[in-house]
Amino acid sequence: MHSSFSALKVRGRGAVRLAAATLVSGLVAVGVMAGADTAAADGTSQSQSGATATIGGLKTYGAAVIHDEAGDQQISAGLFEMSVEGGGTLQTYCVDLHNPTQTDAKYHETPWSGTSLGANKDAGRIRWILQNSYPQVNDLAALAAKAGVSSGLSEQDAAAGTQVAIWRWSDGADVDALDPQAEKLADYLEKSARNLAEPEASLTLDPPAVSGHPGELLGPVTVHINEGRVTVSPPADAATSGVRVVGKDGKAITSAADGSQVFFDVPEDAAAGSAEVTVQASTTVPVGRAFTSESRSQTQILAGSSESTVSATASAGWAEKGAIPALSAAKNCAKGGLDITASNEGDEDFAFELMGTEHVIPASTWRTVTIPLQEDQAYDFTIEAPDGFEKRFTGVLDCLTQGAEAGDSTQTLSEPSPATVGGTSADTNLAETGDSGMTGLIAGTAIGLVVIGGAVLLVVGRRKTPTQD
Structure with missing residues (x-):
């Protein structure tokens, strides 16, 4: 007997609605849509x-x-250009050889842990190549001399040679530049590369979600920016809700520097609700930052940046009593899944069901739940709580440089390795870079995950009350 339903119902004090679910012979099969867009x-x-x-x-x-x-297959190799929302231009190379680019794909700055670089012990060598080659080194005569290229380098040679050297470390590819000068540069860069640390993000807010009671300062949320200051935009409904964004001293702020702590000042008589603060700055994005796209377009790594607009958002939720959760998520390629961090500043447990397993967050504690996902798998689910609170998470897990192979598959959460799903896409730009024939992108098919047990990874801790002096 088969029955279908569109949402998992409440168990305890919270629930998770998923994109699709089907009850099959007593097991909950959670359908996670594989159409990235x-x-x-x-x-x-x-x-x-x-x-x-x-x-x-x-x-x-x-x-x-x-x-x-x-x-042998001939492909284009070189430097991409991106237009930044709000102003600015980025130059990038590919670190995902076997996946093509999607036309006009939107990219987000991403930590290495959310990409194939996170599990690549040689990722730091790629950053060395970026810092010691074109376009960071735009004196091509000097670059040619270091590489032993007696006939000199054109910009095209420099870009192609740099990209080839990167692919050898990012994908472990057997790839050569067609032009002899570019090939000599690639050999020099590959052999000279040294491991460097991942660069800091251009801008983050940490943590991205907080919670508490009305009448309190909710936070702190710490600003991390690589240079300059950020402008602080108050919640959109600040005029009617009375919620202010303030510093440690309780005074409203409109700008902040690196390391500054900001708080949500919620009126004591405020009804249960939530608010967001957005900070924005104009800065250069550090060379070596990764960029990923939810449309499964090939992963990029930053080679150069003009003065560009960067932004970050943090949220706060509050209630007078009961469970008061704060939720955030981040891809974890080392564990092959999505890390969901849940904290609870209320006076009751916050309980929610996720992928067939109930999780309970006691008052004043936090927990990180790692949800196993398949490579190239799109996810879409909503966690609900009392007082109308809900948080929806969507995205695609893209952690491998080798694209997924074609075929549908079903995987239980206890299996050690992810099954794969593949296909082709009409929106790819195969002529630009990457392998157009080796692998495809995921199509709009559904992957079934049979939820049998609690094969999720948990990290549990007790939250310390932040000082506000």
Whole structure:
């Protein structure tokens, strides 16, 4: 007997609504839609901060040849350009050789842990290449001399050679630049590369979600910016709700520096509710930051940045009594899933059901739940709580440099490795860079996850009350 329903019902004090669910022979099969564009069309993805940009295609490039069991394949290799929302331009290289770019794909600045770089022990070598080659080094005569290229380098040679060297470390690819000068540069960069640390984000708010009681200062939320100051925009309904964004001293603020702590000042008579604060700045994004797209377009890494607009948002929720949760999410490629961090500043337990398992967050504690996902898998679910609170998370897990192979599959949460799903997309730009024939992008098919047990990873701690002096 089969019955279908669109949402998992409340158990305890919270619930999770998923994109689709089907009860099959007593097991809950949670359907996670594999159409990347559909899942990310609206709702809230994992916490976004930093620069957001739209890819415009290859601007400076040459040719490269991939060698593999299927034979040799010639592709374009070089430097992309992106337009930043709010103003600015980024230059990037690809670190995802076997996936093509999507036309006009939107990208978000992303920590390495949310990409294939997080599990790549040689990711720091890629950052060294970026800092010691074109366009960071724009004296091409000096670069040619270091690489032993006696005939000199054109911009196209420099871009192609740099991209080829990056692919050797990002994808472990057997790839050569077609032009001899570019190939000599690639060899020099590959052999000279040293491991460097991941660069700091251009802008973040930490934590991205807080909670508490009316009449309190909710927070702190700490500003982290690589240079300059941020402007602080109050909640959209501040004039009617009375919620203010303030510093430690309780005074309203309109700007903040790196390391500043900001708080939500909620009126004592405020009804249960929530608010958001957005901070924005104009800065250069650090070289080596990763950029990912929810449309499954190939992952990029930053090679150069003009003065660009960056932003970050944090939320606060409050209630007089009961459970008062704060929720945020981040991709965790090392564990192959999505980390959901839930804290509870209320006086009752916050309980919610996720992927067939109930989780209870006692008062004044926090917990991180890692939800296992398949590579290329889109997710879309909403966690609900009392007083109308809800938080929706959408996105696509894209952690591997090798694209998923075609075929539908069903996987239980206790299986050690993810099944894959694949297909082709009409929106890819195969001519620009990457392998157009090796792998495809996910299509609009559904993956079934059979929820049998609690095969999720938990990190539990007791929250310390922040000082407000």
